[in-house]
Amino acid sequence: xKRISLFFLILILIMLLIFYLRLFLQQKDFMNKAKHxxxxxxxxxxxxxxxxxxxxxxxxxREAVNGILEKCKKTxxxxxxxxxxxxxxxxxxxxxxxxQPYREEIKKLEPLIAELKTYExxxxxxxxxxxxxxxxxxxxxxxxxxxxSSPSVFWSMVSxxxxxxxxxxxxxxxLKGLKTPINKRYLLWGxxxxxxxxxxxxxxxxxx
Amino acid sequence: xxxxxxxxxxxxxLIMSLYIFSLPPVLSTGDGGExxxxxxxxxxxxxxxxxxxxxxxxxxxxxxxxxxxxxVELISVFFSMLTLLLVYSVVFKLSGQNREASFAAIASxxxxxxxxxxxxxxxxxxxxTLNSFFVMFLVFCGIILVLKGYDRRIQFIASFILGLTxxxxxxxxxxxxxxxxxxxxxxxxxxxxxxxxxxxxSLGFSVNFYFFIRDMKGTLFSMIPVTDLDSFLxxxxxxxxxxxxxxxxxxxxxxxxxxxxxxxxxxLYLIEKNFTFFSIPFFILGVVWLFxxxxxxxxxxxxxxxxxxxxxxxxxxxxxxxxxxxxxxIGHQYFIPSFAIYCGIVGLGVYxxxxxxEKYGFYxxxxxxxxxxxxxxxxxxxxxxxxxxxxxxxVPYSHTKGIFTSLPVASIYMTYGDNHAFQGWYLKLVxxxxxxxxxxxxxxxxxxxxxxxxCKPYSLYKRIFPEFFGGNLIELTxxxxxxxxxxxxxxxxxYTVVDSYPYFYIFIYIGKxxxxxxxxxxxxxxxxxxxxxxxxxxxxxxxxxxVYTLQLCNFSTxxxxxxxxxxxxxxxxxxxxxxxxxxxxxxDFTAPFKMKLKVNSENExxxxxxxxxxxxxxxxxxxxxxxxxxxx
Numbered sequence: 087x088k089r090i091s092l093f094f095l096i097l098i099l100i101m102l103l104i105f106y107l108r109l110f111l112q113q114k115d116f117m118n119k120a121k122h123x124x125x126x127x128x129x130x131x132x133x134x135x136x137x138x139x140x141x142x143x144x145x146x147x148r149e150a151v152n153g154i155l156e157k158c159k160k161t162x163x164x165x166x167x168x169x170x171x172x173x174x175x176x177x178x179x180x181x182x183x184x185x186q187p188y189r190e191e192i193k194k195l196e197p198l199i200a201e202l203k204t205y206e207x208x209x210x211x212x213x214x215x216x217x218x219x220x221x222x223x224x225x226x227x228x229x230x231x232x233x234x235s236s237p238s239v240f241w242s243m244v245s246x247x248x249x250x251x252x253x254x255x256x257x258x259x260x261l262k263g264l265k266t267p268i269n270k271r272y273l274l275w276g277x278x279x280x281x282x283x284x285x286x287x288x289x290x291x292x293x294x
Numbered sequence: 295x296x297x298x299x300x301x302x303x304x305x306x307x308l309i310m311s312l313y314i315f316s317l318p319p320v321l322s323t324g325d326g327g328e329x330x331x332x333x334x335x336x337x338x339x340x341x342x343x344x345x346x347x348x349x350x351x352x353x354x355x356x357x358x359x360x361x362x363x364x365x366v367e368l369i370s371v372f373f374s375m376l377t378l379l380l381v382y383s384v385v386f387k388l389s390g391q392n393r394e395a396s397f398a399a400i401a402s403x404x405x406x407x408x409x410x411x412x413x414x415x416x417x418x419x420x421x422x423t424l425n426s427f428f429v430m431f432l433v434f435c436g437i438i439l440v441l442k443g444y445d446r447r448i449q450f451i452a453s454f455i456l457g458l459t460x461x462x463x464x465x466x467x468x469x470x471x472x473x474x475x476x477x478x479x480x481x482x483x484x485x486x487x488x489x490x491x492x493x494x495x496s497l498g499f500s501v502n503f504y505f506f507i508r509d510m511k512g513t514l515f516s517m518i519p520v521t522d523l524d525s526f527l528x529x530x531x532x533x534x535x536x537x538x539x540x541x542x543x544x545x546x547x548x549x550x551x552x553x554x555x556x557x558x559x560x561x562l563y564l565i566e567k568n569f570t571f572f573s574i575p576f577f578i579l580g581v582v583w584l585f586x587x588x589x590x591x592x593x594x595x596x597x598x599x600x601x602x603x604x605x606x607x608x609x610x611x612x613x614x615x616x617x618x619x620x621x622x623x624i625g626h627q628y629f630i631p632s633f634a635i636y637c638g639i640v641g642l643g644v645y646x647x648x649x650x651x652e653k654y655g656f657y658x659x660x661x662x663x664x665x666x667x668x669x670x671x672x673x674x675x676x677x678x679x680x681x682x683x684x685x686x687x688x689v690p691y692s693h694t695k696g697i698f699t700s701l702p703v704a705s706i707y708m709t710y711g712d713n714h715a716f717q718g719w720y721l722k723l724v725x726x727x728x729x730x731x732x733x734x735x736x737x738x739x740x741x742x743x744x745x746x747x748x749c750k751p752y753s754l755y756k757r758i759f760p761e762f763f764g765g766n767l768i769e770l771t772x773x774x775x776x777x778x779x780x781x782x783x784x785x786x787x788x789y790t791v792v793d794s795y796p797y798f799y800i801f802i803y804i805g806k807x808x809x810x811x812x813x814x815x816x817x818x819x820x821x822x823x824x825x826x827x828x829x830x831x832x833x834x835x836x837x838x839x840x841v842y843t844l845q846l847c848n849f850s851t852x853x854x855x856x857x858x859x860x861x862x863x864x865x866x867x868x869x870x871x872x873x874x875x876x877x878x879x880x881x882d883f884t885a886p887f888k889m890k891l892k893v894n895s896e897n898e899x900x901x902x903x904x905x906x907x908x909x910x911x912x913x914x915x916x917x918x919x920x921x922x923x924x925x926x
Contacts, residue, residue, distance in 0.1 A: 108314055142358050142359070210703065237335060247353070
């Protein structure tokens with residue numbers, strides 16, 4: 087059992103190390119390209135790819151966020167500005183884990199995006215909307231953006247880890263408890279673990 | 295680490311590195327986007343729902359590195375590595391358990407790892423390597439049972455895993471047949487422990503409770519919500535696929551027996567493409583080795599192999615001439631477990647030869663050949679780096695993002711088919727990009743029944759789409775806010791009411807009553823506005839032969855022509871025209887795509903891009919198509 091656990095641990099560790107290496111090389115490559123690109127849309131794409139290759143504490147990620155923000159400020163065209171802000175917001179959402187990196191940036195971006203979208207809707211000449219509709223449309227846009235339908239991080243973690251734990255409990259019951267003759271102590275431990283984690287799994291799934 | 299395990303560790307490290315560096319950087323095509331969105335939102339993807347995969351996906355989505363898409367793709371690498379380790383263990387245990395056995399096992403591991411389809415499935419967000427792991431684990435259980443004699447714990451573990459397979463991929467459950475054969479060998483003990491086995495099987499199966507609990511309160515993403523037993527059976531048994539439902543497909547194995555001929559032929563073709571015919575003599579030697587080792591073992595291993603090769607091919611792959619779609623969605627995916635067993639047997643065949651060296655005293659050959667043999671399958675790395683490497687494949691992401699970006703604020707975007715729909719869900723639900731767009735998915739080309747996963751919650755979207763939710767689609771088309779990937783043909787119900795015109799990578803629907811001159815002006819203005827978002831580089835650098843990637847890139851060529859059209863000049867009157875007269879296919883339906891273009895110095899570059907993308911993304915690049923199709 088110990089050997090198997092150690093094996094899994096080493097496998098995951100090595101996998102993560104290689105994964106981090108790939109992401110780091112990717113970040114470095116795209117950061118270079120972003121810095122040397124004269125086309126602002128392309129530069130934004132490269133910065134976005136740096137963020138999508140997110141590594142915690144990597145200086146490249148922060149640099150890319152700032153790089154995109156700088157490009158957004160310089161862009162005069164509203165549609166390109168919207169693309170720029172939306173790209174940054176979306177990239178940051180795509181790298182969220184059990185925590186949201188750069189949460190403050192997202193908070194700042196959302197009103198800007200809602201504002202741009204509202205203007206775009208009003209200026210879209212086929213819509214028959216006017217400045218009077220501004221506040222109403224702005225509210226609709228910001229509400230959609232602030233509505234988060236993703237499951238709760240805490241309960242998701244509880245449920246998925248409990249699933250893993252009750253599967254292990256069943257294996258423990260079989261391998262350790264149901265030896266010949268039956269080992270009652272292990273069986274009891276296994277059963278307790280199973281009932282506990284199975285219940286937690288159900289509760290977690292419901293609350294997530 | 296002992297020196298005995300050093301070659302194995304190095305090989306696995308090399309394979310793992312190769313896989314991780316080949317993962318698509320954001321999401322893979324096909325089911326990838328859907329499975330990532332469902333994993334992230336703890337939702338339910340298409341039937342049979344794959345609750346175990348989705349929950350494992352959720353664990354992986356928490357990794358603090360990369361983006362959610364690539365994290366979920368890592369599941370395939372993880373289970374691939376475990377499958378490879380099981381293949382190693384099977385070969386090692388069934389051979390001499392010595393140095394030569396280890397080298398033979400490593401050779402078979404590399405052979406499998408670098409084969410076309412196994413490699414391909416190891417780097418995309420899909421459940422096939424998880425399924426292979428379960429199958430190989432059950433094969434391993436059966437082997438241990440035969441080698442070490444009956445142990446009820448193995449029967450219980452196998453029953454539990456069989457239950458679990460029904461929450462991963464249903465084909466895993468087919469291991470019940472070979473395991474039943476082993477049960478027959480130990481009939482009395484097997485039957486005595488059957489009730490408890492059933493209990494453990496039920497525990498494994500209980501992972502499917504997931505559907506009821508998650509759909510009780512409504513999730514971010516649920517393809518078909520499960521609310522009662524009927525809806526559960528619909529999802530679990532894939533009843534919505536009609537003749538493709540689990541029960542009907544399984545039943546087809548026992549009818550039209552001549553289909554076994556085509557099943558055999560098609561499967562043999564896959565073996566040739568993945569492992570070449572040179573592997574077959576080693577496979578036969580492996581069978582001989584198993585026969586010598588134990589008859590029971592031979593029966594068990596061959597039954598397992600038959601079930602996942604010829605029998606599965608009869609169920610799913612027994613068409614006379616499989617086309618590229620069938621080769622891609624069936625041939626490239628379903629047979630991974632059989633390939634694992636095949637390589638295991640090939641490994642035994644290789645060991646058989648080493649044992650002959652020993653028997654006849656060729657000791658120097660016995661020492662050198664096993665090392666050299668490892669390098670032969672390693673040569674396949676070069677093939678995989680030219681056909682399966684997806685480390686730079688941004689196409690599914692950038693293509694979908696390009697479409698979203700080109701749309702005016704508060705537009706409807708209608709998709710049909712897995713490729714566009716699933717990627718749209720990823721971008722909308724996970725990436726939260728352009729949340730002002732309402733993404734709807736057509737179920738059937740001929741109907742107007744759509745799924746609204748891409749504009750939830752309805753209460754919020756109703757406010758910016760009162761026309762759509764009020765059922766007035768024509769008003770939306772008049773406002774130039776209705777876009778779709780579908781070019782309309784006579785078969786489509788909207789054909790009589792609206793016209794479809796190319797718009798960037800997709801189409802815009804305009805009411806038949808609308809003024810065409812207004813539209814021309816709109817078109818010119820919009821194409822020039824969205825031109826900076828044109829991304830063709832990704833379609834020229836993706837390096838993969840992935841069929842859906844090639845399809846996306848070919849589909850995107852509409853965009854280059856549209857933009858070229860917008861840059862036509864009045865002075866081009868006398869210039870020669872280039873005519874595009876193509877047919878776009880949507881499953882069984884086709885729609886015409888016609889456009890005439892006057893080429894000038896300003897728009898010529900878009901035509902060059904069109905040609906370059908078409909050339910780079912020829913569909914016959916797909917490796918499984920074979921040489922005959924390449925010529926056509």
